[in-house]
Amino acid sequence: MSFSSSPSKKSNHEERTASILRRPEKVSVVIRKITQETPTVKSFVLEPKVTTPKIDFLPGQWLDVFIPNVSTVGGFSITSTPRHFHLTNTLDLAIKYSTHPPAKWFHEEATLGNVVDIRVGGEFYYDDQEERENGTQSIDNISLQKEPGKAANNNIEKIQLLYSAKTLDELLFFERIERLKKNNSGLFDCFYFLTREDSPTSSTTFTATTKSIENISTFICRQRINEKFLIDLLTDDNDLKHLKSFLCGPTQMQDDVAGWLVKGVGLSENQIVLEKWE
Template identity: 30%
Template sequence: MACAAISVGFTIPQLLRGTSRIFPTHSALVVLRHSAFCHCTVNGTTKSKRKMDHLERTANNFRQEMISQAKVCGITNESETVKRLRLAITNKDFTFKAGQWVDFFIPGVSVVGGFSICSSPGLLERDGILELAVKRAVHPPAHWIHTECTLDSEVALRVGGDFFFDPQPGDPPVKLVLIAGGVGINPLFSILLHVADLHEYQESKGYGYKMGTVKLYYSAKNTNELLFKKNILGLMNAFPGKITCHFHVTQQSSQICKEFQPYVTEGRISEEDLEKHVSKYTLWYICGPPPMIESISKLLANIGVPRDCVFFEKWW
């Protein structure tokens, strides 16, 4: 997730000293936590032509009170247009749930960014590391990441969001269908990695949450824009039958390499793809551009999926 953000007119030290001027108080936030499987639906339309910025879009979302310093400890090119950042988190009490996002504060940049976390909570617990994958854009925080960010750059982060998957040991087993479009894969990849951690923990300890199967449908223009594809195939190989995926490409002009051919379909995700997964034990998570979310939501309604089993988040 990356979206336009508001210019608040503060440098980072001022932001850290005066967050009460920028964010609603904790008691004023709308916290949708009726279960461990929560969702956020953000209105994708507005009466004015001005696009809503990150802070406006998320004003009613849950936000942690903690803002933590972080240092960039890794930068890689996930694709021609997306950079993947590894961030070492300073505060040991910093936590997040798979699927959530961060407010992203940059020294010297008065615009607050908003980016979905693409790593698992387990990586943070084990190594103190959080990862973001950010697409190139004129949006100031994204532009800074692509043009000025270097190893050891310092930023600050604050976790927020009501779209997450966080089952507890006593919760009933569920199956997941994750449906991603473009860079909307970020929070769903975090959920997929968290599922892998749940499987590993349950297999090694013999207890903990017993996860059902997960199917990922991921659509992009072409295979070059499918983020994390090698990681996703690695998870499939590590958890055969438990984690499966299918990639969809809508504007592929080059030949698909043999490694990915068995998993790639040319064309959009269809009703036929999804109806085979309908059951009372299945939860559906969607993240992508609003038109895709609206289309998939209508498709799921047509095949009889209850609305309270469909979770999604709109950012664009």
């Protein structure tokens, strides 16, 4: 595995992911709900039109999306869990606005009742069985959503989420993350990096939700994630061989962070999983 790369000349999702495994079958789904999550991101709830072929996916996988009258195939990460799908028969996408034809269609033309075809793909995912066999600890929303009378996944000892966004308003799923933290005290923590904004206060409100923020996780502002922060955060753990890191975001950011985790923190490359769509 190499953590250095040059910018890809390919801009098409299918070309960038041509070597990545995906399921052969396509499934038609209906848009059942559209929500403006942040100033630039909308979420979409999708429901299969029929029960066959069956949809199966792992946390972290994405969808090829085929839109009628749009020649470009979209590629969007699934933002809901497999457990949620099994309970509701729906899955969610969160799509940031851009002029790329699929994203532009979802933001400017998609309406309730529209039908698109999807196909599951991706090698960036969390497999609980595999992690148990490898003895690693990681994050999986399914494991955090404890059911009455059932214990949480005892394979997980500590989860630390480092989340970077430009501004407070662009922290997608902030309330969901904070709810997970509250419901899993001592297990789950989050550090928010707001690269273009000062630290929020309890009187600060969200543009999208208009809810005040109180008792929130740590904010680190006017700063990006860097090597020193990772070393300070992780080197107190004397058993790094059980740590698993999942990285997603811009390619250069993933390369930088992965390099810091190996050279600065001391992780091995097989402890790091990157979401690279190229």
